[in-house]
Amino acid sequence: MAESKVELRNVSLVYFDPHAEITALKDLSLAVAAREFVSIVGPSGCGKSTLLSLIAGMLPPSSGEVLIDSQPVKGTSQKVGYMLQQDYLFEWRSILDNALLGIELRRMRTPETVARVRRILAAYGLSGFERHRPNQLSGGMRQRVALVRTLAVNPEVLLLDEPFSALDYQTRLTLGAEIGTILRQEHKTVIMVTHDIAEAIALSDRVVVLTGRPGTVKSEYHIHLSGGPPATVAARKSPEFPQYFNRIWKELDPYVESTG
Ligand code: ADP
Numbered sequence: 001m002a003e004s005k006v007e008l009r010n011v012s013l014v015y016f017d018p019h020a021e022i023t024a025l026k027d028l029s030l031a032v033a034a035r036e037f038v039s040i041v042g043p044s045g046c047g048k049s050t051l052l053s054l055i056a057g058m059l060p061p062s063s064g065e066v067l068i069d070s071q072p073v074k075g076t077s078q079k080v081g082y083m084l085q086q087d088y089l090f091e092w093r094s095i096l097d098n099a100l101l102g103i104e105l106r107r108m109r110t111p112e113t114v115a116r117v118r119r120i121l122a123a124y125g126l127s128g129f130e131r132h133r134p135n136q137l138s139g140g141m142r143q144r145v146a147l148v149r150t151l152a153v154n155p156e157v158l159l160l161d162e163p164f165s166a167l168d169y170q171t172r173l174t175l176g177a178e179i180g181t182i183l184r185q186e187h188k189t190v191i192m193v194t195h196d197i198a199e200a201i202a203l204s205d206r207v208v209v210l211t212g213r214p215g216t217v218k219s220e221y222h223i224h225l226s227g228g229p230p231a232t233v234a235a236r237k238s239p240e241f242p243q244y245f246n247r248i249w250k251e252l253d254p255y256v257e258s259t260g
Pocket of ligand 1: 015022042045050051
């Protein structure tokens with residue numbers, strides 16, 4: 001088997017707060033291949049965001065190893081882009097300057113990088129909005145700007161934490177399809193956390209189900225949809241789609257009442 005792009009080996013993570021120790025993840029192992037799109041689903045509080053923080057190098061594991069390209073993760077790295085549910089755009093900055101933020105933080109602002117970001121904004125349907133402020137844009141457009149900002153520094157691995165959940169249903173479907181297609185074309189390795197089982201099935205090569213806290217891998221599903229390319233609406237209409245949905249739904253069902 002080819003070398004993994006991202007690998008977690010027997011990872012545990014314990015949070016210490018003044019009153020308690022909380023084991024968020026326990027003995028979790030997961031290998032993600034280069035260019036694979038993996039979604040992580042699981043009951044709330046099972047450690048999904050913690051998992052992304054470990055891969056992003058924002059937290060060290062309490063035990064076990066986190067590897068990218070077979071090297072231990074030590075702090076944040078340019079290889080990894082992280083996009084959150086909230087878009088965290090700065091209202092006082094223009095759309096272009098928001099999209100350039102990661103580049104500026106890395107002191108890479110040059111006429112060439114600005115031109116590149118303008119091109120990416122255009123590819124995401126945002127040309128003509130470069131000088132607008134975030135509050136002049138719709139939720140879907142704002143989320144696209146956040147994605148452009150993440151992609152601008154050209155990460156190889158993209159971590160998405162509920163990237164579409166703040167959007168209305170229609171926008172979520174179309175933007176999800178659009179972004180899923182673009183990320184595949186750009187050959188990114190993607191790890192996405194979502195509550196939305198249908199979104200996970202539609203966008204992913206593989207859906208990983210975590211147990212309740214402490215989170216570890218409960219099961220996984222390799223997704224093959226015959227109706228159309230991954231991420232497309234046609235893919236959602238595949239005959240296999242409801243079968244995956246029902247199986248994953250059942251795995252999560254016992255937790256629904258206890259975690260809300
Ligand atoms: P999920 O993303 O699956 O909802 P999280 O990774 O956010 O879960 O959190 C997993 C568990 O760890 C939860 O019980 C949460 O309350 C706890 N937790 C998360 N961050 C911290 C922290 N900084 N300090 C203490 N406990 C935390």
